[in-house]
Amino acid sequence: MPATKTNDNAMIEINRSLPGASAPIEPIPVKIVGIGGAGSSALDRMLLDGVDATDLVAVNTDVQSLTASVAAQKIQLGNALTHGLGAGGDPEVGMQATEVALPAIHEAIEGAKIVFLVAGLGGGTGSGAAPLIASAARDDGALVIGIVTLPFTFEGRRRGLQARSALDQLRRICHSVIVFENDRMSELIVPKAGIQQAFIQADHCISECIRALLSMVARPGVIKVGIDEVFTALKNRDPQCVFGHGESDGDNRAHEALARALKNPLMERGKLLEEAANVLVYIAGASSLTLAEVEMIMTELNRHIKERTQILLGASIDARLGNKLTVTILSSVGSNPPQEYVPLSLPGRQQPAAEDPVAQSASMPERQIEIIESVVSVVVDEPDLPSKTELPAELIPAEPKSNGASSKKGKEIHQQDLQFENVSRGRFEKSEPTIVEGHDLDVPTILRKGFRV
Amino acid sequence: MGRDDIVVGLEIGTSKICVVVAEDQGDGTIKILGVGQVASRGVRKGEIVDFDTAQQCLHDALVDAEQKSDIEIESVFVGISGSHISSFNSRGIVTIPEEKGEIDEEDIESAKASAKEVSIPAENAFVHQILQHYYVDGRDGVLNPVGIFGSKLEADYHIVHGIRNRIHNTLRCVKEIPLSVEDIVLNGLASAQIVLDQEQKNLGALVLDIGGGTTDYVMYHDGAVRSSGVLAVGGDHITNDISMLLKMPIARAERLKITEGSVILGNSLPGETVALKDETGFAGREIEREKLNTIIHMRMRETFEILKRRLENDSAFGYLGTGLHITGGCSLLKGIDNLAQEVFGMEVTLTHAPAMAGITSAFENPQYSTAIGLVKYAQAVRAEIPAEGVLTRIFNPLKRLFRR
Numbered sequence: 001m002p003a004t005k006t007n008d009n010a011m012i013e014i015n016r017s018l019p020g021a022s023a024p025i026e027p028i029p030v031k032i033v034g035i036g037g038a039g040s041s042a043l044d045r046m047l048l049d050g051v052d053a054t055d056l057v058a059v060n061t062d063v064q065s066l067t068a069s070v071a072a073q074k075i076q077l078g079n080a081l082t083h084g085l086g087a088g089g090d091p092e093v094g095m096q097a098t099e100v101a102l103p104a105i106h107e108a109i110e111g112a113k114i115v116f117l118v119a120g121l122g123g124g125t126g127s128g129a130a131p132l133i134a135s136a137a138r139d140d141g142a143l144v145i146g147i148v149t150l151p152f153t154f155e156g157r158r159r160g161l162q163a164r165s166a167l168d169q170l171r172r173i174c175h176s177v178i179v180f181e182n183d184r185m186s187e188l189i190v191p192k193a194g195i196q197q198a199f200i201q202a203d204h205c206i207s208e209c210i211r212a213l214l215s216m217v218a219r220p221g222v223i224k225v226g227i228d229e230v231f232t233a234l235k236n237r238d239p240q241c242v243f244g245h246g247e248s249d250g251d252n253r254a255h256e257a258l259a260r261a262l263k264n265p266l267m268e269r270g271k272l273l274e275e276a277a278n279v280l281v282y283i284a285g286a287s288s289l290t291l292a293e294v295e296m297i298m299t300e301l302n303r304h305i306k307e308r309t310q311i312l313l314g315a316s317i318d319a320r321l322g323n324k325l326t327v328t329i330l331s332s333v334g335s336n337p338p339q340e341y342v343p344l345s346l347p348g349r350q351q352p353a354a355e356d357p358v359a360q361s362a363s364m365p366e367r368q369i370e371i372i373e374s375v376v377s378v379v380v381d382e383p384d385l386p387s388k389t390e391l392p393a394e395l396i397p398a399e400p401k402s403n404g405a406s407s408k409k410g411k412e413i414h415q416q417d418l419q420f421e422n423v424s425r426g427r428f429e430k431s432e433p434t435i436v437e438g439h440d441l442d443v444p445t446i447l448r449k450g451f452r453v
Numbered sequence: 454m455g456r457d458d459i460v461v462g463l464e465i466g467t468s469k470i471c472v473v474v475a476e477d478q479g480d481g482t483i484k485i486l487g488v489g490q491v492a493s494r495g496v497r498k499g500e501i502v503d504f505d506t507a508q509q510c511l512h513d514a515l516v517d518a519e520q521k522s523d524i525e526i527e528s529v530f531v532g533i534s535g536s537h538i539s540s541f542n543s544r545g546i547v548t549i550p551e552e553k554g555e556i557d558e559e560d561i562e563s564a565k566a567s568a569k570e571v572s573i574p575a576e577n578a579f580v581h582q583i584l585q586h587y588y589v590d591g592r593d594g595v596l597n598p599v600g601i602f603g604s605k606l607e608a609d610y611h612i613v614h615g616i617r618n619r620i621h622n623t624l625r626c627v628k629e630i631p632l633s634v635e636d637i638v639l640n641g642l643a644s645a646q647i648v649l650d651q652e653q654k655n656l657g658a659l660v661l662d663i664g665g666g667t668t669d670y671v672m673y674h675d676g677a678v679r680s681s682g683v684l685a686v687g688g689d690h691i692t693n694d695i696s697m698l699l700k701m702p703i704a705r706a707e708r709l710k711i712t713e714g715s716v717i718l719g720n721s722l723p724g725e726t727v728a729l730k731d732e733t734g735f736a737g738r739e740i741e742r743e744k745l746n747t748i749i750h751m752r753m754r755e756t757f758e759i760l761k762r763r764l765e766n767d768s769a770f771g772y773l774g775t776g777l778h779i780t781g782g783c784s785l786l787k788g789i790d791n792l793a794q795e796v797f798g799m800e801v802t803l804t805h806a807p808a809m810a811g812i813t814s815a816f817e818n819p820q821y822s823t824a825i826g827l828v829k830y831a832q833a834v835r836a837e838i839p840a841e842g843v844l845t846r847i848f849n850p851l852k853r854l855f856r857r
Contacts, residue, residue, distance in 0.1 A: 255575065303572070426693040427703055431497040434536060434685040436759055441686050444694035445751040 028217065031112035031142075032210060033057045033105075035129050036094075038120020038149060040069040045203035046210060057108045059133065061097050061125045073108050077101045077129060091162055094128020105136050114217065114227070115142040116210055117174070121163035122151035131169040138173060143227060145213070146170045146177040147206055153183055154450065176234045178330075179241045180206060184438055205264075208245045212328040216282050216314055225282055225314030233280035233312055234332045242272045242279075242331040249323040254293040257327040258300055267329070273304045276331040282314040285325040289317060297327060456524070459486075460835065462827025463511075463529040464640065465623060467496050467666025467689055468782060470510050471824040472518035474526065477832045478810070485811030485825070489518025498685040499534030499640070499667040501622055508626050515630065528633040530831040532823055533623055534640040534667045536685035537616040538580065543568045547606045556589065556598045556606050564608040571612070578617035580639055585609040585677035611678040613639055636834065641669030641681055643826035646833065648780050648804040649673065656774030659764065661793075662822060663756075663783035665689050669823075670760060674769035682763065686756050688783040694748050699740055705729065709745065710786075716750045717788035718743070753789060757796040776800030780822040 032055070034043035040058040047056065047070050058071035066074050078097020098105070109115055115137040119126040130146065137144045148167065151159045170177050182202065216225045234241070244267040246260025261267070273279060281301060283294055294315055305311070425433070428442035435441070439448055458477040464470070472489040491513045495503030519526055545568030547560050569582060587595040589603035598606055624634055644662040645654075654673040662669040666687045672680040691714070696706035713727045726739035764770050776799040779789065790801045805819040806826070816825060 252575075259574070300572070426697045427689070428497070428693060431502060432536070434498065436684065436686075437762070441690065441755075441759075442693070444698055444748065445755045446694070446698060446748055449751065 028114060029112045030114045030116070030214065031055050031057055031109045031137075032116045032118060033059055033109065033133060033137075034069070034071065035059045035117060035119035035133060036123055036125035037062065037065050038123070038126060039118045040065055040071065041199065042118045042203045042206045043069060043071050045200065046207040055112075059098075059101075059105065059125075059129060061094060061129075075101055075104050075108060077125065089159070089162075090124045091128035091166060094124040094126070095132055096128075097125075098129040098132045102132070102136055105133055106140060109137050109140060109142065112137075112140075112142050115144050116213075117144065117146045117170075118148070118206060118210070119146070120149045120151070121166045122155060122159035123162075127162045127166035130166060131173055134170055134173040144174045145230075146174040147180070147210060148177065149180045149182050149202065149206070151182055176231050178209060178234060178243070180209075180243075181241075205243075209243055209330075212245055212282060212326075212330070215284060215316065215318065216328075222317060223313055223315040225280065225312065229280060229312040229314070230330065232310075233278045233330050242267055242276060242329070242333060244329040245326065247324050247326040249325070253323075253325045254296045254327075255300065257325050258297050261327045261329050262304065272333055273301075273309075273329070273331065274306055275333040276305065276309060278310045278312060279305055279329065279331040280312040280314070282316075282328040282330070283325070284316045284318050284321060284328075286319050286321045286323070287317050288323070289315070289325060293325065301329075459524055460828045460831040461518075461526050461529045462532065462643070462824055462831060463514075463627065464532040464643075464824040464827060465496060465501065465507065465511065465626070466493055466532075466534075466664055466823070467499055467687060468664065469493050469820070470496075470507075470514040471821065472514050472526070472529070473821075473824045473828050474518050474522035474524050475811070475828040475832070477835065481832075481836065483809060483811075483828055483832050485809065485816070485828070486524060487518055487520075487522025488816060488821070488824070489514045489516070489521055490824075491517065493665075497666055498536060498687070498689075499664070499683065500619060501626055504622070504626060508629065511626060512630060515632070526632065528635045529627065530635050530827050530834075531623060531627055531637050532640040532643050532827050533580065533615070533620055533637050534664075534669055534683050535615065535619060536667070536683055537577075537619050538613060538639065538683045539615070540611060540613040540681045541571075542585065542679070543571050543610050543612050545569070545608045545610065549604050549606060551604065554602045554604075556601050556603055558599060560606050561587075561598065561608070564606050565610065568608060568610040569612065573614045574616075576616050576618065577614045578620060579612065579614050580620070580637060581611070581613040581642065583611045583613070583642075583678045585611055585679075586675070609677075611681065613642075613681060635831065638827055638830050639669070639671075639681060639683075640664070640667075640823045641671040641683065642678070643824075643830050644669065644780055644822040645671040645673065645826065646829045647806045647822055647826035648778050649775075651676070653775045653778075657769060657772055658775045658778055659770075659773055659797075659799075660778045660780065661760065661784075662781040663687055663779065663789075664781040664823070665783075668756060668760065668781075668783075670764070672764060672767065672769065672773070674772065679769045680764060680767050684756065684760060684763075686752075686759075687781075688786075690756075691749050691752050691783070691786075694752055695745065698748055699745070701729070709740065710749065713740075713742070713745060714749050715746050715787035716753050716792045718746055718750050721746065749786065750792070753786070753792055754796060757793055761797055773799060776802065778802045778804045780804050780819040782820040784819045 032043065032046065034040040034056065037060065040060055043056045043058055055073065056071040057073040057075065058066055058069040059075045059077060060066045060069070061077045063076060066076055077094070078100050117130055117134055117137070119130040121127050121130070126148070130148065134144050134146060148170065150163050150167070153160065167177065167179065180202070213230060216230065217227045244261035244264035246257040246263070248256035248260060250256050267273065281298070283289070283297060285293070298311070298313065425440070425442040433440050433442055458479070460475050460477055460483065462473045462475070469490050470493045474486045474488070475483040476486055478484055491510050493507070493510055495501060495506030495510065501507045515526060545564035545566065547564045547567060549556055549560060565582065569579065573579070586593055586609045587598045588607040589595050589598050589601050590605050595601065620637065624637070627634055641660065641662050645660040648660060649658050655676040657674040659672045660670065664687050666685065666689050668684045668687055670682055670684070671678060688710070692703060692707045692710055695701070695710055696703050699706070701709070709727070709729060721742040725742045727742050727745065728739050729737050777793055777797050779793060779801060780803070783789070784803050790803050794801045803819070805817050806822055808817060
């Protein structure tokens with residue numbers, strides 16, 4: 001009896017999902033390498049978010065953090081060098097440690113067609129190891145996509161510069177680099193949320209990005225998106241990543257999913273899209289995804305972008321999504337077109353690229369000293385300061401958190417250990433935050449600009 | 454009672470609720486009969502957050518206004534604000550059939566409708582659709598296209614929209630009094646009506662109404678609204694900054710801002726302090742003047758910079774003949790004109806409602822620009838559509854809210 005009525009719907013659903021399930025999908029071998037503390041916690045998050053059929057590799061200098069990782073493969077960097085501690089915020093230590101472990105890394109990523117590198121730049125392990133691992137992966141003939149975070153501004157100028165220089169190297173080595181700026185990510189979170197929550201959110205965002213990229217390139221699409229199109233979308237000289245992901249299963253799911261994707265702070269409410277030259281849109285749903293929905297999403301999206309912008313559209317059917325429809329938008333904006341973009345398969349270019357980080361790092365120590373010295377003197381030139389006026393002594397910016405003595409404390413320098421400034425919003429605590437251009441304007445301007453009164 | 458020539462403007466502001474009762478004198482001028490006001494509670498950033506408290510304040514303000522003007526208030530023009538308000542420019546195009554040739558009212562209506570055929574978010578409602586210019590067969594400068602022969606009529610409109618539910622919250626508060634709402638008006642637009650004259654609108658002007666919770670801006674060029682919007686930052690933010698950074702209660706921070714605050718830096722002696730008296734007159738602690746001014750300066754500079762970034766992309770921004778007009782309570786801050794001039798790089802006028810008939814002298818204060826602007830707007834609207842009956846006048850705005 002129950003089979004007659006209640007199973008009716010279920011039967012249809014099973015039938016529907018059959019074609020998708022039975023179609024032989026050649027899984028593309030993928031490795032996701034989480035580098036350093038930030039990288040491995042992103043891996044943890046990915047597993048929780050259900051990133052599937054992929055091998056996670058955790059790479060870290062810090063043994064404690066490595067044992068806690070959920071990754072299937074774990075590689076410890078530079079046991080002899082750091083004795084199981086972290087790289088102490090020094091990229092050179094991170095790099096030396098990685099050099100020793102290169103054979104193990106080669107072994108772990110062997111056979112992968114696509115390698116995602118997830119790292120938090122700015123610290124020792126992330127900044128030092130990521131470029132080396134990237135070039136190792138390229139030597140193995142894999143497509144290398146870097147997904148990195150840049151440190152919060154409040155983490156200090158030096159960390160920022162370390163991150164920048166690592167990013168420059170990565171840009172030369174990787175096929176493509178997606179950059180999440182922590183400063184912008186922090187808008188994902190209500191200011192009151194705990195620091196734990198803040199990092200979980202940031203990891204979640206990265207994980208969504210990888211998941212979307214994976215399904216784009218690995219899942220057969222009705223309208224196919226190739227990895228080349230992902231690259232096109234991300235191509236820019238000094239790109240600012242524009243990423244939004246939204247899903248919905250409501251009545252008006254197409255509209256809602258898009259609205260959610262556009263609400264992502266990395267989109268600045270769709271404003272950034274106006275500047276983008278190429279926008280990749282990826283729509284996925286179960287077989288109930290209709291052409292009308294795709295059309296509706298595209299018409300709505302068209303309102304946010306300029307006419308000359310190229311849209312790269314991908315759509316795919318994924319029975320696992322059930323009632324859900326997901327919209328992923330990926331793009332980048334930058335001031336200049338890319339100049340020395342490494343073409344996909346030019347073996348000749350790989351060698352110099354791989355050597356670059358070494359050459360760069362040779363000059364690192366000198367540069368760092370310079371940086372530390374300039375920390376205080378630069379202050380006056382800060383463009384945001386009131387011009388032509390002397391500031392009271394107390395208003396001098398807070399000391400950068402990671403220089404001199406503190407960097408010797410080793411693993412305490414991990415991103416996770418940093419404290420947010422305890423910024424409250426006073427009488428606006430309970431009202432809707434005024435978020436403009438990525439800043440919570442309810443927080444006093446002075447605090448946001450990094451002054452102490 | 455029920456006099457047709459009475460217009461009432463209601464501003465539910467973050468710092469005060471203000472009701473202005475005025476009489477339309479029939480010659481394009483208004484005479485203010487009475488102004489009721491109470492300090493506002495339950496309003497943040499231009500929007501009601503505590504419904505009951507705000508309604509109580511609104512009630513008190515209305516009673517105050519009725520007593521002072523000796524008029525029973527039946528319907529009001531309500532000013533709205535809030536960060537949810539956004540705006541854009543849109544062009545409506547109508548092709549006139551060849552056999553007809555002459556443009557009539559109906560064509561204008563359809564041009565207007567076609568300009569509205571842009572989709573705004575589903576939860577939003579239109580607030581204003583303000584005419585900018587007509588073009589007939591691509592020729593501009595047409596003031597009234599009715600009767601002109603042409604094959605194509607284009608009309609540019611400035612469209613203001615906001616989240617329907619949030620507008621409704623304000624309206625519900627008014628309607629439950631009960632009062633009828635004749636129309637809703639963007640606060641910034643109301644202020645602009647009173648601080649600018651037609652000549653200034655033609656030459657180009659940017660009006661900033663920096664109030665307690667929001668900064669409302671309207672940019673006029675060539676006699677038409679080019680751009681408008683709301684930034685949910687106002688004087689409250691300065692007070693909050695002072696209160697948080699100098700660790701003092703909000704009420705004291707507010708007083709300190711008003712009595713001692715300035716946006717000018719480098720004007721005080723090194724180590725100069727301000728003695729902060731508490732309620733009993735006892736000199737409590739001393740605040741370093743430069744520190745106080747830096748807090749205010751940074752906030753205002755940032756606010757101006759944000760506004761500039763929002764507006765400078767408009768091609769008209771560099772061609773505002775009469776420059777920047779600052780009004781609203783915050784324009785009383787010392788030195789704000791200098792700072793605005795430095796950031797915007799244009800002529801800055803601190804302005805308020807001009808003298809008019811009635812008991813206005815007390816209200817020639819930038820704090821009342823919006824409230825008085827509302828009655829001015831109301832009078833202008835009434836003058837434009839005299840044919841509209843009382844009933845439609847009441848139902849139109851409601852209808853408009855439900856229409857998308």
